[in-house]
Amino acid sequence: MDREAFQERFGLIGDSAALKQVIDKVIQVADTDITILLQGESGVGKDVTAKAIHNVSHRKHNELVIVNCGAIPEGIIESELFGHEKGSFTGAHETREGYFEKANGGTIFLDEIGDMPANVQVKLLRVLETGEYFRVGSSKVRTTDVRVIAATNKDLWELVQEDSFREDLYYRLDTVKVKLPPLRxxxxxxxxxxxxxxxxxxxxxxxxxxxxxxxxxxxxxxxxxxxxxxxxxxxxxxxxxxxxxxxxxxxxxxKYLKGRQHTGEADNLPVLAEQKSSSNGAFGDDDQQLIYRALVGLRNDIGDLKEMLANFLYSTISQKNIKALPQNIQDEVNETEMSSMDIDVGDADENIGVQSYTEADISKETEENEFSSFFNSGDIPSIEKTEQFLIEQALNKYEGNRRKASEALGISERTLYRKLDQYGLQ
Ligand SMILES: Nc1ncnc2c1ncn2[C@@H]1O[C@H](COP(=O)(O)OP(=O)(O)OP(=O)(O)O)[C@@H](O)[C@H]1O
Ligand SMILES: [Mg+2]
Incomplete structure (x- = not known):
C-alpha cells in the first residue's frame, strides 16, 4: 500500500516531511508481527495509527483488543490482561479469559504502557518473549499468538532511569519505535x-x-x-x-485557543487580557472573563474531587464497605468501575471491581478500617475534609511519592501540589 492510499483510507491528513516519514515507517512494519512502540504527546494520533496498523496487517480478521493500562486500577490489571480462575480471589465468581487470550490471532494495543505496575511488567515481558502466560490463580502455562502495539506519551527511558519501568521490557518494546511528532x-x-x-x-x-x-x-x-x-x-x-x-x-x-501561546505549560484557561475592571460599574468583558475563570477553576476542583474519591474507593475498599456508603458516592464509584472497563472487555465479570490480593491484604485492611471510620461516623464529612483525608491516605500508602499518589487519586501531580499547598500539608 502506498502512502497516499494509506492516508486516504485512515483519514490521516498532512503533507509534512515529518508525517510522511512516520507513515512510511508504519507501512513498512505494519504487516509483520514485530512489536511497535508508538510514542507521542496526547492527541497526536497514536490511537488512529494503532488501529490502522492492525487493519492493514494479516491479523485484521481477528480481534484488535485495546487496553488503556492507565485506566485500570493496579490491583486488577493482571487479571484483566491474563484472566483468572474461579475463586482465585475475593469476587472471582467465574473463570474469565484475559485480553491476551481474547486477542489470540489478532493484535493487542497496550495504551499508556508507562503506567503498567512493576509486578505486571515481568509477566508482560514473558508473554512478549515466549507467548506464555498464566491466568491469576492457575499454574497451567497458556500460550497466545498476539501482535503487540504499545503506546505512551511519557519518555519510557526516563521511567527506566527512575526505576519505575523495567529496562529489559523497555528494550523489548523499543524494537521499532514510531515517534509521532507534535503538531507544532x-x-x-x-x-x-x-x-x-x-x-x-x-x-x-x-x-x-x-x-x-x-x-x-x-x-x-x-x-x-x-x-x-x-x-x-x-x-x-x-x-x-x-x-x-x-x-x-x-x-x-x-477565545478558542486555551493553552498559553508560547513555551510553558498549557493551563487550559482562556488567555486573559489585562484585568482591569469596568470603571462605570457596568458588567464588562473583563469581569465576565474573571467570573468565567473562577467558574472553570471551581468546576475543575469539584471534578478532581469526585474523581479522587471514586478512584480511591474503587481501588482500595471492599464491596461490603462500598455498599455502606451514601448512594450518590456508590454511583460515582460504580461509574469509575465502568470507565476502567471502557475498553473491549467482552463478558467482564460484574464482580471484578474490588479484589484483595494476599500481598496487599494487611495494608488494605488498615486502609479499610480508616476508611470505614472516616465515612461511617454517621456525619457527612465536608468536601474539604474528605479531600484532605484522601490526599493523606494516598501519600501514606505511597510513602510520600507524589507521582504515585496523584496517579492513585486520578489527578495531575500539579493539582496535587496545589492542594498540598492549599491545605498546608507536607
Ligand atoms: N494526521 C491526522 N489527520 C486527521 N486527523 C487526525 C490526525 N492525527 C490524529 N487525528 C485525529 O485526532 C484525534 C486524536 O487522535 P488519537 O486519539 O489517535 O490521539 P492519541 O495520540 O491516541 O491521544 P492520547 O494520547 O490522548 O490517547 C482523533 O480524532 C484522530 O482521528
Ligand atoms: Mg490514545
Whole structure:
C-alpha cells in the first residue's frame, strides 16, 4: 500500500516531511508481527495509527483488543490482561479469559504502557518473549499468538532511569519505535487538517464556516497546540458551531485557543487580557472573563474531587464497605468501575471491581478500617475534609511519592501540589 492510499483510507491528513516519514515507517512494519512502540504527546494520533496498523496487517480478521493500562486500577490489571480462575480471589465468581487470550490471532494495543505496575511488567515481558502466560490463580502455562502495539506519551527511558519501568521490557518494546511528532513541529499540516474537520463539522451541523483573516490563519499555525490534533478538532467544532457565518479574526480565534501561546505549560484557561475592571460599574468583558475563570477553576476542583474519591474507593475498599456508603458516592464509584472497563472487555465479570490480593491484604485492611471510620461516623464529612483525608491516605500508602499518589487519586501531580499547598500539608 502506498502512502497516499494509506492516508486516504485512515483519514490521516498532512503533507509534512515529518508525517510522511512516520507513515512510511508504519507501512513498512505494519504487516509483520514485530512489536511497535508508538510514542507521542496526547492527541497526536497514536490511537488512529494503532488501529490502522492492525487493519492493514494479516491479523485484521481477528480481534484488535485495546487496553488503556492507565485506566485500570493496579490491583486488577493482571487479571484483566491474563484472566483468572474461579475463586482465585475475593469476587472471582467465574473463570474469565484475559485480553491476551481474547486477542489470540489478532493484535493487542497496550495504551499508556508507562503506567503498567512493576509486578505486571515481568509477566508482560514473558508473554512478549515466549507467548506464555498464566491466568491469576492457575499454574497451567497458556500460550497466545498476539501482535503487540504499545503506546505512551511519557519518555519510557526516563521511567527506566527512575526505576519505575523495567529496562529489559523497555528494550523489548523499543524494537521499532514510531515517534509521532507534535503538531507544532509540523505547522504545514495544521491548515489541511483543520479544513478536513471544518468540512466534517459543517456537514454535521448544517452550518457554514466563512473563513479566517490572514493573521488569524498565522495564529492558527504558530499556536503551540498542547492538545495537538484533538485540540485542533475541538477548536474547529467550536468555530463551526459558535462562529457560523462569521469571518474569524485573531481576536475571535484567541477565545478558542486555551493553552498559553508560547513555551510553558498549557493551563487550559482562556488567555486573559489585562484585568482591569469596568470603571462605570457596568458588567464588562473583563469581569465576565474573571467570573468565567473562577467558574472553570471551581468546576475543575469539584471534578478532581469526585474523581479522587471514586478512584480511591474503587481501588482500595471492599464491596461490603462500598455498599455502606451514601448512594450518590456508590454511583460515582460504580461509574469509575465502568470507565476502567471502557475498553473491549467482552463478558467482564460484574464482580471484578474490588479484589484483595494476599500481598496487599494487611495494608488494605488498615486502609479499610480508616476508611470505614472516616465515612461511617454517621456525619457527612465536608468536601474539604474528605479531600484532605484522601490526599493523606494516598501519600501514606505511597510513602510520600507524589507521582504515585496523584496517579492513585486520578489527578495531575500539579493539582496535587496545589492542594498540598492549599491545605498546608507536607
Ligand atoms: N494526521 C491526522 N489527520 C486527521 N486527523 C487526525 C490526525 N492525527 C490524529 N487525528 C485525529 O485526532 C484525534 C486524536 O487522535 P488519537 O486519539 O489517535 O490521539 P492519541 O495520540 O491516541 O491521544 P492520547 O494520547 O490522548 O490517547 C482523533 O480524532 C484522530 O482521528
Ligand atoms: Mg490514545
Amino acid at each position: 513541529e509540523r505547522p504545514d499540516d495544521i491548515i489541511p487538517i483543520f479544513r478536513k474537520f471544518v468540512t466534517e463539522f459543517s456537514a454535521e451541523y448544517d452550518s457554514v464556516f466563512k473563513g479566517f483573516s490572514d493573521d488569524a490563519k498565522e495564529l492558527l499555525q504558530s499556536y503551540r497546540w498542547p492538545g495537538n490534533v484533538r485540540e485542533l478538532r475541538n477548536v474547529a467544532e467550536q468555530l463551526v458551531v459558535l462562529e457560523k457565518s462569521q469571518f474569524v479574526d485573531t481576536e475571535k480565534l484567541k
